Amino acid sequence: MKIPERILRSVEKPARYTGGEWGQILKDKNAVEVRFAFCFPDTYEIGMSNLGVRILYDVLNARDDTWCERVYAPWVDMEECMRREGIPLWSHESGDPVSCFDIVGFSLQYELCYTNVLNMLELAGIPLLAADRDDTAPLVVGGGPCTYNAEPIADYFDLFMIGEGEEVIEELVSLYKEHKKKGFHKEKFLHEAANLEGIYVPSLYAVSYQDDGTIAAVHPKYDDIPVKIKKRILTDLDRAPYPKTLVMPFIQTVQDKITLEVYRGCIRGCRFCQAGMVWRPVREKSPEVLDRAAKVLADATGYDEMTLSSLSISDYSCIRELTDELLTWTDERKISLSLPSLRADSFTKELMERISTVRTGSLTFAPEAGTQRLRDVINKNVREEDILRACRTAFEGGKSQVKLYFMQGLPTETNEDLDGIAALAEHVIDEYYRTPDRPRKTPGVTISAACFIPKPFTPFQWEPQCRMETLLEKQSYLERKITNRKIKYNYHDARVSRIEAVFARGDRKLSAALAEAHRRGMRFDSWDEHFHYDRWLEVFDAVGIDPAFYANREFGEEEILPWDNIDIGVTKAFLLRERHRAYAAQPTKNCRESCSGCGADKLGGERACCPSLKK
Amino acid sequence: MLSEPKKVRVKFSKTGSLKFISHLDLNRTVKSAFIRSKLPIWYTQGFNPHPKTVFSLPLSVGTASLCEFMDFKMTKEMSGDAICERLNAAFPAGLHALAAYAPQTKFSEIGWADYEIRIEAVPMDAAEERVREALSGPIPVEKTTKAGTRTVDIAPYGKLLAVKSASGEIVLSVRLSCEEKTFVNPKYILEFLTQKLGFPSERDDYTVCRTEVYFLDGETPFL
Numbered sequence: 001m002k003i004p005e006r007i008l009r010s011v012e013k014p015a016r017y018t019g020g021e022w023g024q025i026l027k028d029k030n031a032v033e034v035r036f037a038f039c040f041p042d043t044y045e046i047g048m049s050n051l052g053v054r055i056l057y058d059v060l061n062a063r064d065d066t067w068c069e070r071v072y073a074p075w076v077d078m079e080e081c082m083r084r085e086g087i088p089l090w091s092h093e094s095g096d097p098v099s100c101f102d103i104v105g106f107s108l109q110y111e112l113c114y115t116n117v118l119n120m121l122e123l124a125g126i127p128l129l130a131a132d133r134d135d136t137a138p139l140v141v142g143g144g145p146c147t148y149n150a151e152p153i154a155d156y157f158d159l160f161m162i163g164e165g166e167e168v169i170e171e172l173v174s175l176y177k178e179h180k181k182k183g184f185h186k187e188k189f190l191h192e193a194a195n196l197e198g199i200y201v202p203s204l205y206a207v208s209y210q211d212d213g214t215i216a217a218v219h220p221k222y223d224d225i226p227v228k229i230k231k232r233i234l235t236d237l238d239r240a241p242y243p244k245t246l247v248m249p250f251i252q253t254v255q256d257k258i259t260l261e262v263y264r265g266c267i268r269g270c271r272f273c274q275a276g277m278v279w280r281p282v283r284e285k286s287p288e289v290l291d292r293a294a295k296v297l298a299d300a301t302g303y304d305e306m307t308l309s310s311l312s313i314s315d316y317s318c319i320r321e322l323t324d325e326l327l328t329w330t331d332e333r334k335i336s337l338s339l340p341s342l343r344a345d346s347f348t349k350e351l352m353e354r355i356s357t358v359r360t361g362s363l364t365f366a367p368e369a370g371t372q373r374l375r376d377v378i379n380k381n382v383r384e385e386d387i388l389r390a391c392r393t394a395f396e397g398g399k400s401q402v403k404l405y406f407m408q409g410l411p412t413e414t415n416e417d418l419d420g421i422a423a424l425a426e427h428v429i430d431e432y433y434r435t436p437d438r439p440r441k442t443p444g445v446t447i448s449a450a451c452f453i454p455k456p457f458t459p460f461q462w463e464p465q466c467r468m469e470t471l472l473e474k475q476s477y478l479e480r481k482i483t484n485r486k487i488k489y490n491y492h493d494a495r496v497s498r499i500e501a502v503f504a505r506g507d508r509k510l511s512a513a514l515a516e517a518h519r520r521g522m523r524f525d526s527w528d529e530h531f532h533y534d535r536w537l538e539v540f541d542a543v544g545i546d547p548a549f550y551a552n553r554e555f556g557e558e559e560i561l562p563w564d565n566i567d568i569g570v571t572k573a574f575l576l577r578e579r580h581r582a583y584a585a586q587p588t589k590n591c592r593e594s595c596s597g598c599g600a601d602k603l604g605g606e607r608a609c610c611p612s613l614k615k
Numbered sequence: 616m617l618s619e620p621k622k623v624r625v626k627f628s629k630t631g632s633l634k635f636i637s638h639l640d641l642n643r644t645v646k647s648a649f650i651r652s653k654l655p656i657w658y659t660q661g662f663n664p665h666p667k668t669v670f671s672l673p674l675s676v677g678t679a680s681l682c683e684f685m686d687f688k689m690t691k692e693m694s695g696d697a698i699c700e701r702l703n704a705a706f707p708a709g710l711h712a713l714a715a716y717a718p719q720t721k722f723s724e725i726g727w728a729d730y731e732i733r734i735e736a737v738p739m740d741a742a743e744e745r746v747r748e749a750l751s752g753p754i755p756v757e758k759t760t761k762a763g764t765r766t767v768d769i770a771p772y773g774k775l776l777a778v779k780s781a782s783g784e785i786v787l788s789v790r791l792s793c794e795e796k797t798f799v800n801p802k803y804i805l806e807f808l809t810q811k812l813g814f815p816s817e818r819d820d821y822t823v824c825r826t827e828v829y830f831l832d833g834e835t836p837f838l
């Protein structure tokens with residue numbers, strides 16, 4: 001299919017839609033057995049930057065029997081043209097309509113993309129509900145962080161892949177191919193797929209509810225399918241597939257550079273952080289493997305920027321070796337290296353010098369909370385001294401701007417903790433003036449505060465989110481507290497955070513809300529200009545759902561949680577233990593100092609931090 | 616290694632998906648293609664080294680071209696064919712190096728360019744004559760500059776070379792001025808025809824392609 005050029009000329013950033021980039025994979029559609037449409041439910045610029053998509057595009061296209069193509073959510077201007085002229089959603093590589101693919105896979109990265117998923121299915125002309133799709137319709141599958149609790153969107157999907165997708169996606173495609181050959185019978189296929197480790201087929205698990213709306217029980221439809229779905233991990237990351245080339249976008253994307261994934265997981269265990277729990281156990285890649293992968297990608301792509309990515313890069317046990325190795329050739333080849341997410345307590349002069357050889361923006365630290373007490377509650381084991389010392393190092397190195405990330409509305413938070421945020425920012429400014437060899441510039445501290453969102457699979461999964469009025473009060477309280485003009489205070493929209501909280505801890509009853517939101521034309525909720533809180537409230541009202549039930553209710557410790565049928569390795573008992581330690585303001589040692597028995601080690605792992613996995 | 620980096624001019628075409636990328640994005644695309652090609656490109660010195668690539672003429676997003684030029688420098692001498700071969704192996708489809716050589720001229724010597732405008736789906740009687748007639752007199756168009764919008768007659772800065780109507784398509788060839796002060800964007804011709812003759816209409820698709828570039832004399836193809 002060809003999109004008329006006059007349409008391409010009339011929309012913003014037409015290169016979002018043309019395909020044809022260097023590095024895209026073209027195949028003969030008649031020579032493959034499975035056609036996979038990899039959909040990213042947000043704009044091209046965001047989707048092209050996603051590491052998971054890059055990896056799986058490569059994994060699928062490495063197979064001769066499969067052709068994986070990319071699909072993104074059209075921006076509203078293009079959507080309007082498509083609807084006006086009856087152009088169905090198409091794939092970038094072949095331009096074929098998405099409805100003619102065998103498997104349509106969505107990467108679910110954040111809850112606010114759910115309305116885009118529904119909108120994309122509709123634009124593709126694919127029935128939205130899994131139950132309405134027969135044997136001839138494409139199989140709609142999902143993966144990514146949201147699938148750890150995909151219940152709110154479960155009715156729209158045939159299956160989810162839970163955990164790391166590299167292996168299971170291949171198993172899925174192979175199984176699909178087998179079934180396609182002998183005549184595809186969806187129910188039979190799904191039954192068999194449910195027995196692949198890491199595959200969750202929501203339609204095979206019926207959920208019943210109590211009168212109060214909480215879950216009574218989950219009933220597997222067959223005796224031979226697992227009661228709990230175990231997440232997949234790759235045990236040996238050195239042997240994990242990694243792309244040897246990338247699709248090079250014509251336009252600037254969010255992460256327009258080589259991303260080198262250094263390790264998975266996080267040794268820290270902050271109690272609000274879902275990524276830190278669901279990626280356990282920590283597994284590292286060897287510096288040699290990373291260096292080789294980096295060279296291959298630099299040669300193949302022509303990118304002159306590379307970033308090391310992981311949850312907390314300075315915790316990588318071979319960071320020194322790796323940067324040494326990389327710097328032997330990146331400098332000479334004019335490739336700039338960046339390190340995201342530094343921790344204040346491991347931020348050293350040495351690391352700073354290494355990264356100052358390259359372009360870096362302002363420095364960012366994430367104390368998350370304003371007082372030591374609250375930092376102990378959330379297990380953010382970083383002290384004010386660490387932060388000030390790190391800032392001093394940065395100032396000595398010529399920096400004058402610091403960005404501090406905080407969270408507001410954390411469990412047990414009081415005004416004193418908010419005062420602490422303002423005080424900490426002040427102390428950073430003081431530290432600047434106490435640093436003798438500071439640069440001759442006016443210092444600046446930017447406080448960026450998110451609202452706490454209780455997430456599944458964290459020790460805070462039972463916690464209520466503060467009510468909206470409380471969140472707003474906290475924000476205006478802190479705004480009043482900050483009087484120094486060198487300190488800037490930015491905060492997230494509490495209304496957005498509330499909707500996120502509803503869907504993060506949601507159950508299947510919310511699928512009615514998604515249907516209603518879609519019916520009202522809502523999409524791109526993660527974009528300020530398209531997010532309408534009032535409309536969401538109307539939607540909930542229309543379908544008889546109380547958003548507070550999900551966002552602002554303390555979930556009972558005995559309660560069956562919507563995501564209890566997923567096994568991430570980390571046990572519920574551990575999460576509960578951590579919750580209780582939080583209330584006692586007791587920090588927990590990081591995984592390298594000592595093991596706290598979270599249970600994730602049973603999944604195995606090479607170069608993992610767990611003592612039980614050490615050879 | 617040459618003591619002085621040597622200037623190279625590459626003539627290239629920009630078609631297909633590449634039509635829809637802006638000048639800035641073309642620059643980025645070429646920059647990464649340079650690295651992939653492993654050509655001995657000369658980089659500026661200093662904190663933020665980059666290849667100093669200069670392009671001949673602005674080209675509107677959506678317009679294809681068979682005759683774009685870019686100049687850059689190399690630190691080693693190579694044959695034109697070898698340069699093209701390496702570039703084409705590294706270019707995305709739609710970007711194609713046609714020739715490479717040491718430039719003898721300046722981009723400021725460019726005066727005119729030919730465009731082919733194809734308008735699909737215009738069932739109209741005597742379309743050719745009507746186009747010819749429409750373009751034979753003054754062609755007043757609204758030009759927007761920093762100073763505001765004003766009406767200009769672009770007739771002196773363009774001429775119709777040919778017009779053909781066949782199988783639901785009208786094909787126009789025009790030669791338009793490329794000089795900075797009198798630059799005529801082919802979209803003005805389309806806008807004028809829309810006003811006068813009603814096409815391209817909102818639903819007609821059309822394509823525009825720059826087919827040749829000339830020196831100031833409007834006759835000698837630019838090199």
Ligand code: SF4
Nearest residue numbers: 591595596598601610
């Ligand atoms: S098993 Fe122990 S060391 Fe391993 S991830 Fe869990 S707490 Fe950390």
